Amino acid sequence: MTISNPGHASKRERVSPAVLVLEDGRAFRGRAYGAVGETFGEAVFSTGMTGYQETLTDPSYHRQVVVMTAPHVGNTGVNDEDPESKRIWVAGYVVRDPARVPSNWRSQRSLDEELTTQGVVGISGIDTRALTRHLRERGAMRVGIFSGNALADEGTLLARVRQAPEMSGADLSAEVATKEAYVVPAIGTKKFTVAAVDLGIKGMTPQRMAERGIEVHVLPATATLEQVYAVKPDGVFFSNGPGDPSTADHPVSVMQGVLERGTPLFGICFGNQILGRALGFGTYKLKYGHRGINQPVQDRSTGKVEVTAHNHGFAVDAPLDKVSDTAYGRAEVSHVCLNDQVVEGLQLLDRPAFSVQYHPEAAAGPHDAAYLFDRFVSLMEGQRA
Numbered sequence: 001m002t003i004s005n006p007g008h009a010s011k012r013e014r015v016s017p018a019v020l021v022l023e024d025g026r027a028f029r030g031r032a033y034g035a036v037g038e039t040f041g042e043a044v045f046s047t048g049m050t051g052y053q054e055t056l057t058d059p060s061y062h063r064q065v066v067v068m069t070a071p072h073v074g075n076t077g078v079n080d081e082d083p084e085s086k087r088i089w090v091a092g093y094v095v096r097d098p099a100r101v102p103s104n105w106r107s108q109r110s111l112d113e114e115l116t117t118q119g120v121v122g123i124s125g126i127d128t129r130a131l132t133r134h135l136r137e138r139g140a141m142r143v144g145i146f147s148g149n150a151l152a153d154e155g156t157l158l159a160r161v162r163q164a165p166e167m168s169g170a171d172l173s174a175e176v177a178t179k180e181a182y183v184v185p186a187i188g189t190k191k192f193t194v195a196a197v198d199l200g201i202k203g204m205t206p207q208r209m210a211e212r213g214i215e216v217h218v219l220p221a222t223a224t225l226e227q228v229y230a231v232k233p234d235g236v237f238f239s240n241g242p243g244d245p246s247t248a249d250h251p252v253s254v255m256q257g258v259l260e261r262g263t264p265l266f267g268i269c270f271g272n273q274i275l276g277r278a279l280g281f282g283t284y285k286l287k288y289g290h291r292g293i294n295q296p297v298q299d300r301s302t303g304k305v306e307v308t309a310h311n312h313g314f315a316v317d318a319p320l321d322k323v324s325d326t327a328y329g330r331a332e333v334s335h336v337c338l339n340d341q342v343v344e345g346l347q348l349l350d351r352p353a354f355s356v357q358y359h360p361e362a363a364a365g366p367h368d369a370a371y372l373f374d375r376f377v378s379l380m381e382g383q384r385a
């Protein structure tokens with residue numbers, strides 16, 4: 001194997017080969033990036049051109065190996081302001097051409113250093129375009145990245161990838177969510193109290209609520225209906241999170257209790273899938289998912305198209321062309337992805353509840369969908385009037 005040897009590359013980059021092995025047997029050779037060792041997960045690709053810190057620290061990426069389609073990654077280094085949680089959650093990181101010298105006024109260290117310190121195994125120098133095309137054709141699948149001693153027994157790598165757990169059927173919220181409840185105070189005058197069920201919440205989400213005068217009580221994924229109502233909420237929120245929504249029976253039953261009482265309800269991503277299930281719709285695994293910050297979504301109530309941030313591998317199976325009768329009244333698909341007509345939002349017509357499959361907190365991503373937090377505020381105002 002020939003490894004290109006740029007002048008500024010660190011010694012470790014020059015001497016440490018790595019290999020990425022997909023469960024269908026396709027392999028890519030490159031260089032170790034970040035920690036040296038081995039890792040397994042579901043191979044998925046993200047089309048975001050910026051915002052790698054937010055991607056890496058999004059708890060919804062737990063157990064996923066993220067392939068960046070943007071060829072240059074790490075250019076702006078790493079700072080302590082942009083993470084969406086306390087650690088990197090991706091199981092592995094795949095980049096084509098990492099920055100050798102980060103350059104940004106906020107940069108505190110390099111991405112390579114950060115991945116190494118946090119023990120995240122990555123690979124660089126591979127053809128990420130070919131890998132992405134492969135995943136688009138064959139679908140998301142299990143993958144392993146191996147470097148250092150993990151490469152010693154190359155003949156066993158594929159078998160080890162095939163032993164790794166699958167994403168279908170994975171129940172992961174409790175592994176990433178807070179164990180203790182905490183409060184994010186309202187900024188300025190406090191207008192509302194919201195109970196936010198943390199299934200893998202991103203830091204920007206309570207922030208967007210706090211900016212609107214909401215005091216946010218973030219509760220563990222295991223919170224009961226009684227614990228939700230113990231904070232005397234004006235509204236209840238269900239967050240994003242990793243894993244297969246078909247396993248999320250506990251949050252589904254808590255949400256049904258909230259719908260029963262008619263408290264204003266808002267869900268994001270995993271929260272949208274849970275609303276889907278609470279209403280009696282199914283969920284299914286997408287072939288390769290939506291990940292990135294440039295996905296077109298139409299708000300069907302206004303006809304407007306938003307450019308939005310996504311990170312989902314599953315989706316809700318609800319009819320696009322009709323209003324559905326559910327145990328909680330009429331429900332409809334409020335938002336749809338214009339790339340593939342996947343359900344991107346749900347709303348109830350007889351109760352104050354709605355959700356979106358994408359990320360209005362926009363970290364990273366465009367702010368087109370910020371109005372959804374205002375819609376949540378309007379629902380809470382409506383309930384008081």
Ligand SMILES: NC(=O)CC[C@H](N)C(=O)O
Pocket residue numbers: 060239240241242243244245268269270271311312313314315
């Ligand atoms: N960001 C999320 O909440 C993702 C939801 C779910 N784990 C999925 O992959 O579809």
